[in-house]
Amino acid sequence: MSDPESPSPSPSPSPSPFPFPSPSPFTPRHGHAPGAWPLLGHLPHLATRPLAFLDSLPGHGDVVRVRMGTRTAHVVSHPALVRRVLTDRGSFDRSGVLYEKVRALLGDGLATCPNAEHRAQRRALQPAFHHSHMDRYAAVMTAETQVLTGRWRPGAVVDVTEEAFRLTTAVAVRAMFSAGITPRAAEELREALEVLLRGVYTRVVAPAVDHVPSPARRRYRRALARWRTGVAAIVAAYRAAGVDHGDALSLLLAVRDEHGRALSDAELGDQVATLVLAGAETTSSVVAWALRLLADHPEAAARLHGELETVLAGRPVTPEDLPRLPYTGDVVREVLRLYPPAWAVARTTTRTTELAGRALPPGSTVICCLYLLHRRRELFPDAARFDPGRWTAGEVPRDAWLPFGIGATKCVGDVFGTVEATLALAAIASRWRLTPVSPRPPRPVPRIVLSPGPQPMRLARR
Ligand code: HEM
Structure with a gap:
């Protein structure tokens, strides 16, 4: 997961194993995922090697435009932006195709209602x-x-x-x-x-x-x-x-x-x-x-x-x-970090909304990828390693662990x-x-x- 354009963490005088105070200071960047196929967009990557494709996204930005067939989604993995998307209810709602389909099958329950x-x-x-x-x-x-x-x-x-x-x-x-x-x-x-x-x-x-x-x-x-x-x-x-x-x-x-x-x-x-x-x-x-x-x-x-x-x-x-x-x-907390079951939480913009310097029109799909957030190397030392010990070693920044939204x-x-x-x-x-x-x-x-x-x-x- 290389991220050449994002600023690398500067050495910290603090002895803390995590060099950043919370919330995260790295400035969010917008980017787009390369390798889209005509008509299909990135669906072939998502179908054949979904996690490798996801893992590559932070290398292109903190909000990355991905094409799923004719639809576009903006995948977010920056802690401040995940927080913003999930809490700014004036700009983001649980609407759109995915929620409509689940509602059609299960009715309007708490987890899917607008x-x-x-x-x-x-x-x-x-x-x-x-x-x-x-x-x-x-x-x-x-x-x-x-x-x-x-x-x-x-x-x-x-x-x-x-x-x-x-x-x-x-x-x-x-x-x-x-x-x-x-x-x-x-x-x-x-x-x-x-x-x-x-x-x-x-x-x-x-x-x-x-x-x-x-x-x-x-x-x-x-x-x-x-x-x-x-x-x-x-x-x-x-x-x-x-x-x-x-x-x-x-x-x-x-x-x-x-x-x-x-x-x-x-x-x-x-x-x-x-x-x-x-x-x-x-x-x-x-x-x-x-x-x-x-x-x-x-x-x-x-x-x-x-x-x-x-x-x-x-x-x-x-x-x-x-x-x-x-x-x-x-152990349970570390599993929730590495493999958050609700790995992608979707929202739709309800008005023109600025995200990482880009204006998204109303109706845009935004996906908060908790799986990527929890593996950002800027946030967690040796991020991909299963290490329950990191919880007592103070290696988990506040605001960067959101398995429950x-x-x-x-x-x-x-x-x-x-x-x-x-x-x-x-x-x-x-x-x-x-x-x-x-x-x-x-x-x-x-x-x-x-x-x-x-x-x-x-x-x-x-
Ligand atoms: C480890 C297990 C679980 C994980 C990782 C998890 C994760 C999440 C996440 C990320 C959300 C936020 C979704 C959003 O903002 O749109 C959510 C919402 C929700 N979860 Fe869980 N969940 C878990 C277990 C449970 C259990 C055991 C129940 C019920 C018995 C439950 C019921 C719900 C409901 C009803 C909502 C919707 C809440 C609302 O919109 O007010 N979840 N869950």
């Missing part, structure tokens, strides 16, 4: 994430991790990416609806959700799949119908019982807007689907990346196991242990996701040794979430 609807929706959902509910959610997380690893056998090979996804979708279903749902119904909903989450991505990038009859289309439609009838039945049961079960659905049922109106059944279904969509694959990818990176970095793994042995002494992890597991927390739309589930990933990692790493079947490095798959792709690993008891 600015005009955001405040009311956020106020409605925020209480479900109040810290007073975390204990109950954490109990679901530890119970579901035990169910998952209870199925594991020494010597077997599991795909940790799939297993982590199974865990987080199960936790999501259980945290949303704790009552009136049998284990079988919960598993059916979880399965439907899995098909839906995979299918939404396919439909966003290739909407044509919905016009061609195929087994995959039938499976997606069946899953959608099952999800809708399943959620409707649970909502009806909750309404009829009129009892506060203390879970996310009970909280959503109690929500009233400023006119005293409750959410309709369709709105409830959309919000539940959005929460699960936003929370399940993001969190599972952190767990999967952590397990793989630890297997590839024995020193970090030894330090983690040392901490887990000392603190847990062989007993199962509980949420109360988390403050005494700082290194485990640093920033401002009014900052992730509502940041604590939920972090606690879930940390508990799952502690529970798995304290009991199991996982060895990759293939020594080949993972090939990250940047889709809606930056997933490590399939990761078959062999299990051994610790």
Whole structure:
């Protein structure tokens, strides 16, 4: 990632391993990515070597114009500009083709609604994430991790990416609806959700799949119908019982807007689907990346196991242990830095807006690339290296680590996701040794979430 035109950091008299105060002082530059094909633009690069292409962008500027077919996007990786795009809601909105497609599939949930609807929706959902509910959610997380690893056998090979996804979708279903749902119904909903989450991505990038009859289309439609009838039945049961079960659905049922109106059944279904969509694959990818990176970095793994042995002494992890597991927390933070699941956060300009000295007309697509921001060599020493130790060495500048975004739309589930990933990692790493079947490095798959792709690993008891 060479960046010949950007000023190189001057030597600092301070002993700090990071020479810049925060926020970052380097002046943002605008540039464009070379190598566009006629008509296709940079799509061939994005399709064949997406991360290498992304990694090359900061060499051309801090805001880089990229062509995707006939559309143009401006990819931002400068900390001050990422902050500006995500917090200047007068100039940037969650509108445009991508959001329209997701909304068409999932309805208008909190994670995709435009600015005009955001405040009311956020106020409605925020209480479900109040810290007073975390204990109950954490109990679901530890119970579901035990169910998952209870199925594991020494010597077997599991795909940790799939297993982590199974865990987080199960936790999501259980945290949303704790009552009136049998284990079988919960598993059916979880399965439907899995098909839906995979299918939404396919439909966003290739909407044509919905016009061609195929087994995959039938499976997606069946899953959608099952999800809708399943959620409707649970909502009806909750309404009829009129009892506060203390879970996310009970909280959503109690929500009233400023006119005293409750959410309709369709709105409830959309919000539940959005929460699960936003929370399940993001969190599972952190767990999967952590397990793989630890297997590839024995020193970090030894330090983690040392901490887990000392603190847990062989007993199962509980949420109360988390403050005494700082290194485990640093592993999760470092994974979120190197492989931020929400690697690209899109916005559309709503008026002519200046960015790095260029005036962007209204309707321009701007992509905040958190993956690139977290790897800027101007911000992080040895930026591409997995090094959880950098968190205690003071090598992480404030404002340069934004895996949950920033401002009014900052992730509502940041604590939920972090606690879930940390508990799952502690529970798995304290009991199991996982060895990759293939020594080949993972090939990250940047889709809606930056997933490590399939990761078959062999299990051994610790
Ligand atoms: C490690 C896991 C997670 C990561 C990295 C992550 C990342 C993010 C990011 C970057 C945003 C900001 C998007 C924007 O500004 O447009 C966001 C928003 C959101 N996230 Fe998360 N998320 C995670 C887990 C979760 C969980 C567990 C939930 C729910 C249970 C959740 C629900 C949401 C929702 C509803 C929003 C929209 C918030 C709003 O617009 O007010 N996320 N997330």
